[in-house]
Amino acid sequence: MNKTILTLSAIALGAGVLFASSSRALAYRGDPNVQGPNYTAERHEAMIKAFDNKDYNAWKGLMQSKGRVVQVINEGNFSKFAEMHKLMLEGKTDEANKIRTELGLGLKDGSGQGQGQRSGYGRNANR
Numbered sequence: 803m804n805k806t807i808l809t810l811s812a813i814a815l816g817a818g819v820l821f822a823s824s825s826r827a828l829a830y831r832g833d834p835n836v837q838g839p840n841y842t843a844e845r846h847e848a849m850i851k852a853f854d855n856k857d858y859n860a861w862k863g864l865m866q867s868k869g870r871v872v873q874v875i876n877e878g879n880f881s882k883f884a885e886m887h888k889l890m891l892e893g894k895t896d897e898a899n900k901i902r903t904e905l906g907l908g909l910k911d912g913s914g915q916g917q918g919q920r921s922g923y924g925r926n927a928n929r
Contacts, residue, residue, distance in 0.1 A: 849861065853884045858876075874905060874907055875905065882904070886898045886901035
């Protein structure tokens with residue numbers, strides 16, 4: 803009886819830890835109203851300044867090479883990314899999502915440049 807209670811308790815605790823850690827990792831997903839795990843007021847202000855000034859190097863330094871976005875966004879397309887950020891803050895999500903897709907960042911459903919184009923899928927499937 804004690805082994806059963808201990809086993810069930812361990813499983814419940816493990817499931818709780820797994821749920822808590824996965825929901826934190828999936829928190830941001832492109833919504834500017836959701837604070838990511840690296841949020842601080844100082845970093846937020848620096849990010850806003852980088853976007854307003856279209857300062858790619860400042861943004862890149864703040865990102866510390868974390869996330870897929872730093873693999874996609876570069877100095878050449880940062881101004882478009884900054885425009886997307888501005889549109890999101892203004893609530894113009896359709897326009898912002900169009901830019902997000904153009905940049906290859908995809909949306910919550912996984913769409914975007916480079917997505918779904920593996921063997922037999924995507925634009926080149928019928929060629």
